[in-house]
Amino acid sequence: MSDELLHESLEELYEQAPCGFLFTRPDGTIVRVNQTLLSWIGHERDDLLSGRRFQDLLTVPGKIFYENQYFPLLRMRGFVKGVAFDLACRDRDPLPVLVDSIQRIGADGRPALIVTTIVDATDRRAYERELLRSRRSAEQLAVVLSAASDAVLSATPAGEIQTWNAGAGRLFGYSAGEIIGTHLRGILCPGEDDAVWQQIMAELRAGRPVHREMVGRHAQGRLVDISVGLTPHLGLLGEIGGVSAIIRDIGERRGIERLQREFLAMATHELRNPLAAIKMNAHLMRLCAAYNERAINTIVAQTDQLDRLVDDLLLASQIEADRLDLMPEETDLVAEARAAADALGVTEASISVEASSEPIVVWADRLRLGQVFANLLANAVKYSRDGREIVVRVGQKDDEARVAFVDRGVGIPPEALPRLFDRFYRAPGAGAQAPGLGLGLYISCRIAEAHGGRIEVESEPGRGSTFTVVLPLQGGRVG
Amino acid sequence: MPVLERNNVTISGSGETPMMFAHGYGCDQRMWRLVAPAFADTHRLVLFDHVGSGGSDLAQYDRAKYGSLRGYAQDVVEICAALDLRDVVFVGHSVSAMIGVLAAIEVPERFARLVLIGPSPCYLNDGDYVGGFARKDIDDLLEFQDANYLGWSSSLAPIIMGNPDRPELSEELHASFCRTDPEIAKQFAAVTFLSDNRTDLSNVTARSLILQCQEDAIAPMVVGEYVHCHLPDSDLTVLCATGHCPHLSAPDETVAAIKAFLDL
Numbered sequence: 001m002s003d004e005l006l007h008e009s010l011e012e013l014y015e016q017a018p019c020g021f022l023f024t025r026p027d028g029t030i031v032r033v034n035q036t037l038l039s040w041i042g043h044e045r046d047d048l049l050s051g052r053r054f055q056d057l058l059t060v061p062g063k064i065f066y067e068n069q070y071f072p073l074l075r076m077r078g079f080v081k082g083v084a085f086d087l088a089c090r091d092r093d094p095l096p097v098l099v100d101s102i103q104r105i106g107a108d109g110r111p112a113l114i115v116t117t118i119v120d121a122t123d124r125r126a127y128e129r130e131l132l133r134s135r136r137s138a139e140q141l142a143v144v145l146s147a148a149s150d151a152v153l154s155a156t157p158a159g160e161i162q163t164w165n166a167g168a169g170r171l172f173g174y175s176a177g178e179i180i181g182t183h184l185r186g187i188l189c190p191g192e193d194d195a196v197w198q199q200i201m202a203e204l205r206a207g208r209p210v211h212r213e214m215v216g217r218h219a220q221g222r223l224v225d226i227s228v229g230l231t232p233h234l235g236l237l238g239e240i241g242g243v244s245a246i247i248r249d250i251g252e253r254r255g256i257e258r259l260q261r262e263f264l265a266m267a268t269h270e271l272r273n274p275l276a277a278i279k280m281n282a283h284l285m286r287l288c289a290a291y292n293e294r295a296i297n298t299i300v301a302q303t304d305q306l307d308r309l310v311d312d313l314l315l316a317s318q319i320e321a322d323r324l325d326l327m328p329e330e331t332d333l334v335a336e337a338r339a340a341a342d343a344l345g346v347t348e349a350s351i352s353v354e355a356s357s358e359p360i361v362v363w364a365d366r367l368r369l370g371q372v373f374a375n376l377l378a379n380a381v382k383y384s385r386d387g388r389e390i391v392v393r394v395g396q397k398d399d400e401a402r403v404a405f406v407d408r409g410v411g412i413p414p415e416a417l418p419r420l421f422d423r424f425y426r427a428p429g430a431g432a433q434a435p436g437l438g439l440g441l442y443i444s445c446r447i448a449e450a451h452g453g454r455i456e457v458e459s460e461p462g463r464g465s466t467f468t469v470v471l472p473l474q475g476g477r478v479g
Numbered sequence: 480m481p482v483l484e485r486n487n488v489t490i491s492g493s494g495e496t497p498m499m500f501a502h503g504y505g506c507d508q509r510m511w512r513l514v515a516p517a518f519a520d521t522h523r524l525v526l527f528d529h530v531g532s533g534g535s536d537l538a539q540y541d542r543a544k545y546g547s548l549r550g551y552a553q554d555v556v557e558i559c560a561a562l563d564l565r566d567v568v569f570v571g572h573s574v575s576a577m578i579g580v581l582a583a584i585e586v587p588e589r590f591a592r593l594v595l596i597g598p599s600p601c602y603l604n605d606g607d608y609v610g611g612f613a614r615k616d617i618d619d620l621l622e623f624q625d626a627n628y629l630g631w632s633s634s635l636a637p638i639i640m641g642n643p644d645r646p647e648l649s650e651e652l653h654a655s656f657c658r659t660d661p662e663i664a665k666q667f668a669a670v671t672f673l674s675d676n677r678t679d680l681s682n683v684t685a686r687s688l689i690l691q692c693q694e695d696a697i698a699p700m701v702v703g704e705y706v707h708c709h710l711p712d713s714d715l716t717v718l719c720a721t722g723h724c725p726h727l728s729a730p731d732e733t734v735a736a737i738k739a740f741l742d743l
Contacts, residue, residue, distance in 0.1 A: 027720075028722070061616065067695075067697050068697070072510050076510065076512070
């Protein structure tokens with residue numbers, strides 16, 4: 001092999017190398033460049049060697065980076081490794097590259113030459129961008145997960161908890177540090193015995209998700225009603241690689257379901273009573289084949305009671321569905337209060353109405369308002385002791401009208417006060433005294449709210465209660 | 480003292496008059512190694528790192544505080560107070576020139592002279608004002624930061640042709656030079672290049688020297704002239720050196736220019 005061939009090959013290797021070679025003075029002026037680099041940037045050799053500098057080949061951010069970091073590094077450390085730049089090219093988009101430079105010191109001890117290798121980094125830059133994008137997306141997802149109100153966790157195929165979000169911490173009362181590594185069985189109780197767990201694991205291993213309602217165990221020992229969604233993650237060979245779980249507290253929902261069941265039972269019972277009385281009296285008359293005034297009176301009264309009960313149910317469901325249609329008109333509260341007191345008629349208690357002689361006018365649906373007054377009055381009578389007076393006080397304060405129903409009855413225990421206006425709620429001590437569905441206060445409260453007002457309660461057990469209907473004076477809005 | 484630790488303050492020199500060196504964006508106090516020693520006999524040299532750079536206490540980096548150059552200026556004021564420095568000769572490079580300006584306005588009684596190397600009060604072009612950059616350039620720069628964050632950890636690019644000759648920094652130091660937390664670097668870049676302190680210049684009372692290089696892509700000649708016009712009591716020296724870091728590329732010329740200014 002001749003020296004000439006070797007020499008030519010070396011020349012060619014340099015000029016046509018897979019990377020660009022660049023030799024510059026310390027101030028960046030280009031003194032030598034290989035063909036590869038020239039081809040990349042689309043310049044002629046003479047052009048580049050006519051006083052152009054390396055910095056001139058860079059984009060604006062690159063120039064800034066060159067001055068602030070690349071040059072100081074090179075000067076102080078003697079080399080720079082793997083710096084990303086974009087080369088400005090003629091006739092094409094800037095070329096992403098990686099640059100290595102070495103500083104050579106001259107005989108006088110000062111930097112004399114910089115030797116630079118430039119590598120095409122197009123693919124690598126694209127990969128890095130993708131990596132960054134994925135990382136950002138993962139970070140966003142992590143934020144969503146940590147803020148989620150549901151419990152989101154994952155476990156190994158053996159059931160050991162691996163990840164644990166803030167929602168899980170709130171639901172079960174454990175911090176991530178406390179729970180990670182422990183078994184799912186510590187917090188989930190799907191059933192009394194092992195068989196249920198085996199069944200769940202079998203489903204998961206078969207690649208099928210499992211959704212169940214069950215009981216969970218809180219760190220403080222109490223049980224919580226939960227709905228659990230378990231999803232298996234399968235590996236390449238179909239083996240189970242892990243399990244993720246989304247768990248939701250359904251305690252509140254369960255509570256409401258329970259109340260609804262109780263209500264249904266009670267409503268059926270309440271509706272049956274008047275029906276039974278009607279049936280019995282009707283049978284009686286048929287048997288006797290004669291008109292019986294007492295029987296007829298009972299039938300009519302019980303039918304009215306049924307009517308009221310059904311009305312209440314209907315109204316409550318309308319309110320619930322937000323389909324309460326009000327027909328407001330100018331209403332004098334004083335007149336309405338007096339009318340309600342009269343309608344209740346002479347009963348076990350006496351009702352007195354305290355009001356000014358001037359009318360107090362609001363914009364209200366007279367029929368519905370009448371129902372509210374009737375309900376509150378009926379309650380006052382119901383929970384009153386015999387012979388005690390009930391007072392209805394009509395007045396105004398600031399820009400609100402106030403109608404207070406004051407009784408000296410058994411009163412309401414303080415713990416019952418917050419729940420008083422809930423659907424289905426019967427205050428303790430109501431019991432057999434008070435037939436009805438327990439919807440009265442709920443309906444009254446919502447009607448008051450629909451008028452832009454509210455109902456206020458004050459009560460002391462043993463002393464009595466005051467229910468006050470507050471409504472905006474005319475000029476206020478009816479919601 | 481906590482301030483001195485926070486900013487990695489190093490003190491040397493046998494003179495009395497304090498000479499404080501503030502590095503610019505990108506590196507740390509080690510970039511003064513070719514220039515500062517020339518003043519060791521005549522001055523007390525106070526070098527430091529901005530929080531987030533070099534050997535500063537990264538844990539004390541506060542995004543709210545350092546969201547403006549005033550945060551950095553406050554640190555300079557605190558260092559002066561901690562050491563009770565008077566008649567300070569402040570040498571600031573690049574963005575630290577403006578940081579020095581802000582500090583000197585805050586506590587003018589502490590600063591006697593300002594040496595501003597490659598200063599720019601505003602990098603963005605604004606109407607008739609030429610800062611040298613468009614907003615898009617700065618957006619591109621901040622995006623470019625990401626490319627070099629990942630690039631720093633690369634060992635893909637080969638080093639060919641032997642070893643570097645006699646580096647100015649010893650081996651154990653080189654790994655951390657010009658390297659900082661990427662999130663902090665990004666914020667510092669944004670704060671630097673989006674700052675606008677043109678109106679502060681006229682409030683400076685200290686005598687100032689502006690060192691301007693030829694072909695400085697970051698602080699072009701027209702900007703140096705602007706600073707000279709608006710800084711009362713200032714001299715402008717145009718160096719033969721090119722680029723943005725004459726204290727690295729032409730340390731002798733830089734030292735000579737400063738000495739002339741200080742009548743040394």
